[in-house]
């Protein structure tokens with residue numbers, strides 16, 4: 377069965393896409409936790425960091441470079457942003473398709489809740 381993110385990748389459900397290339401898609405989170413809240417998602421189905429393999433090194437790097445591109449595009453590279461990867465139950469992961477939360481546009485508390 378497809379994950380909700382695969383349905384977004386396949387245009388079966390709508391989303392606001394901020395960036396896309398052959399291996400990565402980035403779209404607005406439907407329940408934003410900050411004025412800017414984007415999910416950076418590999419098109420390859422990887423459930424979480426726990427399932428990453430050596431062969432995934434390139435795509436993992438591309439996810440981080442996508443964050444840099446988004447920051448520049450949205451002109452928040454100077455102000456800053458936070459990248460979060462929830463992994464597993466204790467971290468509150470709800471969608472088991474690897475994703476980076478890109479959060480910006482307000483002061484972000486530390487430590488996080």
Ligand code: AMP
Nearest residue numbers: 380391404405406407462468469470471
């Ligand atoms: P996590 O809890 O780290 O697994 O994050 C999953 C994120 O996916 C949550 O922040 C949800 O708000 C977000 N989400 C779930 N469904 C959608 C959707 N259809 N479009 C955009 N974001 C979604």
